[in-house]
Amino acid sequence: MDVRKRKTILFLGMALFAMFFGAGNLLLPAYLGFQTRTDWTFTFTGFSITAILAPVLAIFAVAVSGNYFTDLGARANVKLAYILSLINVLCIGPLIALPRAGASVFEVAIQPIIPTAQPVWVCVLFFGAVMVASFSLNKITGILGKIFAPLLLFFLVLLILPGLFMGATLATLPTVIEDRFYVGFQEGYQTMDVLAGLIFAVLLIAGANRKGYTHTKDKIDVVVKSALLAAVCMLLVYGGLFYLGAHAQANASDVTRSSLLISIATQYFGSNGMYLISLLMLLACITTAIALTAGSANFFERLTKGKLGYIEGVISITLISIFLAITGVDTIIEYAAALLNFIYPVTLVLILSVLLFGKTITNQKPYFITLVVTMVISFVRVLAGWFPEETFLANLLNALPMARYNLEWVLPAVLTFVISCFALGRNLNRR
Template identity: 80%
Template structure:
């Protein structure tokens, strides 16, 4: 591989890691390690599927389909593609992921140092910085890959490496959580990286195009290898954070997602640990927020055919995110969980079906029908979560296979795709 291509892959891979590594990626792994204790590796395996492997597949799926998520969704239906893309962007943009980033900066980075700080002013300053850094779309990957990622990795190493020496001496209790693998699998939804990956792929592809890798084979190679490099970094970092949480000597009942890392850092570094976590949280949230804002604004500019300009989109997205960020991290995660349980299965089914069968089955109907069935099944869980007092939806959900693992959509999706392919076989093109 030529040196220029290696530099491009390194540059884009580092930028992608910074895009992915946000508030949830910093908070959730350690907290899951704390909850599962000696069995943290099983939870880590499940978490890795939805928080590492699935995002890489999402980027690969977009890269082989074209330049945008809508090119991937068009394999099923063009109109449905734009609906799914809009829902995805709203989730990873101004409604969930961006407000969570701002709330995390306040709760984890600022409040422990300045207890009387007001969340509204912290969020205004944070999103003001995000807005300023996001105004130039073409500079996003350069800012993240060359500046922020090396600094972020250095501070993560400072936090994680001492934990392997201190934590190894701690006699940790066994876990009391059942289905540890599936706990990690479902919590991986909270990182929202599959949804984000569909948008980050656009920034990655644009970065490869700017480096003159415009031929589809070269572009896919650069983008996929950059995604794999990012995934390797995430495996190392997530594994280290899981280990820190599993070996933490804290009171589990009184520990929240936001406070755990602060407690671990202060145990290892004294009062200076608070500043370490503050810097890490600000870096993690800022890099992800910049990428999400840029990607979302770029999508809405294309969706509205320029009626909502890129700069106007950046301003609008950061204003909405600022208002919602005041709810707080736990509040955002609570209302996000039900929505993610609906949109994640649909997105995963689209990604996997196109990757596995895209070169064999060119008819849109099997993809479209499978997505509709997946939506209906996922909608049952969504309604059951919204109306827990209604026994009908809960009982209906429990009748579905794998429902106890939040995987009730898997078998219906597989069966629907197989049956629709056979039923519509005359329309299939096989190589």
């Protein structure tokens, strides 16, 4: 591998790490480690599957399908691809992920230091900076890979290293949580990185193309290796944060995700620890917000065929995000649950089916039918959450295998795909 290619993979991999590492990625690992204590490795393994492996597979799936995540969905149906992509972009863009980033900056980075700060002005300043940084789509990967990612990694190492040496001398309590692997697996969804990975793949592929890697084989090689580099960085950082949480000395009765992280930092850095966490939260949120804003605006420009320009899209997205961010993290999480319960299983089924069978089965019908079945089951899960008094819905879900883990869609999706393939017989390679 030549030096130029190594440099491209390095800076694209760093950019992707910065894109993925948002507020949830900073807060969740330490908190999960604190909850599971001596058994934190089980939880870490489950978390790594949904917060590292699945997002990287999303990057791979888009890369082998084309240049955009709509190319991935087109394996099943072009119209369905745009519908699912629209829901996806709304979730990880102006409706959930972006407002959550702004609200997290206020609640975790600013309010503990400046108690009199007003959320509206913090959100305006934060999204104003995001908007300006997102105006030039072609410079996004450069800004993140060369500036923000090194800063983010430096301060993360600064937080984690003391805990690796000092934490080993502290007694660790046994866990009282059952299904420790599942707890990590389920919480990994909260990072929303599987959905974000579909958008980040577009930015990563565009960055590879700008560096001259336009041939399909070269493009896939650069994108895959960049994604693997980002995955290694996430694995090391998450492992370190889990370890810090498992060895944290805090009162379990009143600890929250943010207070735990601040407690860990002050344990090793005194009063300056609060400023370190504030800086980390700000860096984590702004890098992810820039990438999500740019990716979402690019999607809406393509969706409207240029009627909504990229710059207009950036402005619109940031304005909507400011309005929703002011409502606070708890409010955003409350209305986000239904959308995520619907779109996550569908997205995972699409990613896995294309990666596993995309080269051998080109007929759209197995993918389309499987996605429809998964959508129906996911919608039942949403309805069960909206109408908990309707026991029929809960009983219907509980009759399916792995329902207790919110994975009731897995077996029906597998069976549907297999039966569809058998039904098609020799027509598996006909579109």
